[in-house]
Amino acid sequence: MGGNKMSPRQLRYCAEASTCEQQPSLRAKLRHVWNKIFFAIIRVIIFIGQLTLLAPFWIERKKSPSGSTRLYFRTHRIFTGIAIGFCVALIVVTPYLAKIIPNLYDTSRNNQDTLFKRIAQFTMIADVVGTLLIMVGQIWHRNQLVEILNSFVDLREKIIRYYDKDFINFKTFLAFMVKVGLTCYDLLMCLPFLFTGASRLAGSDIFAFVSLVAMQHLTSIFGLAIFTTILGLLTFSLQLERQLKDFENISSNLKMFRIITLQNALQRLISLVVNALQFGIFIMMLIKFITILCNIYAFLDYYVSTDRVYTIFIMYVVSVSMEIYSIILMAYLCERSQRKVRDLFLNREEQYFLKVFHI
DSSP states (O other): OGGGGGHHHHHEEEEEHHHHHHOOHHHHHHHHHHHHHHHHHHHHHHHHHHHSSSSSSSEEEEETTTTOOEEEEEHHHHHHHHHHHHHHHHHHHHHHHHHHHHHHHHHHHHSSOOOHHHHHHHHHHHHHHHHHHHHHHHHHHHHHHHHHHHHHHHHHHHHHHHHHOOOHHHHHHHHHHHHHHHHHHHHHTTTTHHHHTEEEEEEEEHHHHHHHHHHHHHHHHHHHHHOOOOHHHHHHHOOOOOOOOSSOOOOSSHHHHHHHHHHHHHHHHHHHHHHHHHHHHHHHHHHHHHHHHHHHHHHHHHHHHSSSHHHHHHHHHHHHHHHHEEEEEEEEHHHHHHHHHHHHHHHHHHHHHHHHTTT
């Protein structure tokens, strides 16, 4: 029997080998795939934000404390200068765009009454002014924006290191993909007009229409970035909720320290998001509500004349509903997780008091 005994090294090797032989389940593989897709799309959104000058910063790669490479964001004078120049150019051409908006409908659509054209003019002017305000806000808060992104990356690394590598659940991924789909539909819905109606426009009118569409697309991209940020905060909060689900399992000081670290980082990130993006969120929601209200007339006219649903109007309603619901849910979950952390401390202090005094 003594000759069959295994050394500690052999036992450790067998344990590691048996662990490696365990193949992940199909659900785990799918979870890993949608986590990869989630963060890959986030990188695409950041890249598009840079191209559209909504994100006037520079991206570098640095080594994290764990030894892996990570993205690092910082402001850059060249990008800031280009963004300011772009804003100034938009401000200069805004009066010209507002003046020729009725001409776009006169040359591209027939039998449109004066009220319809005035509503369209007001809607597009609101889009232009709102987009300019959002871009100015992004430039003004550029230092806080890079701090938000760096904090987001740090918090993601902590969650991966402490708890779970694939922590994005399917509901979050599904909501994210629905919002991405709505944004892509919003970005591409102008193509039919460009292919069919642009030939009837003059050169200056085509330039004006392309400029208006570009500014509307900037707002859509900004809305997608805000929704993605909210989803990220939600997933971090839900991860904290999972750790606080059973107070009795949090027995070691290390686990408590990790929860405190995660909670503090999450609260700091939320504060940064509120301070830097609340103005842009307010302007974006105001633009969308104005668009919805102004498009009610177009919706009724389209339904009466064609007996079909005006899909663009429905898309705006669904998009705004998702954004409002995500903001409310984020505020609720963050408040609940903070309350649970406080209860955890009170519970631990009470147990320590009873242990010291032998009560």
